[in-house]
Amino acid sequence: VYDRIFMAPYDNNEYGLVNKVRTLTARNSCDEQTVNTLYETSLELKNFSEYLPRNEKTIEMNNTLFGVVKDLYKRENPSQVYCKAKLNIISTSAEMIQNTIGKRPR
Numbered sequence: 321v322y323d324r325i326f327m328a329p330y331d332n333n334e335y336g337l338v339n340k341v342r343t344l345t346a347r348n349s350c351d352e353q354t355v356n357t358l359y360e361t362s363l364e365l366k367n368f369s370e371y372l373p374r375n376e377k378t379i380e381m382n383n384t385l386f387g388v389v390k391d392l393y394k395r396e397n398p399s400q401v402y403c404k405a406k407l408n409i410i411s412t413s414a415e416m417i418q419n420t421i422g423k424r425p426r
Contacts, residue, residue, distance in 0.1 A: 328375035330424040337365040338421065341385070342414035350403035358410065359393040362386045378420060385413045 340361050347354055366386040369379050392398065392406040 330426045338417045345407045345411035362389040
């Protein structure tokens with residue numbers, strides 16, 4: 321109960337953005353359009369959550385997620401092995417964030 325008092329409430333927009341990141345990784349595609357959309361969406365998630373009150377833990381997770389996506393985005397001509405590994409990490413991270421956000425009080 322104590323944690324719930326000091327956590328941000330559930331936010332549809334934040335949840336929707338992280339869901340979009342996770343959904344994009346399900347394509348299992350390393351094409352330029354998918355990687356660009358992952359980057360833009362994860363940046364939007366990072367920026368959106370940045371100033372939500374009592375959201376520190378989620379902000380940390382979103383920043384970490386953005387860092388992984390940014391690594392993929394900045395990589396010139398990534399190999400399929402590298403890209404698939406990054407997509408797996410991004411998907412797992414997004415699912416953890418979704419789980420965290422989804423448990424918040426409404």
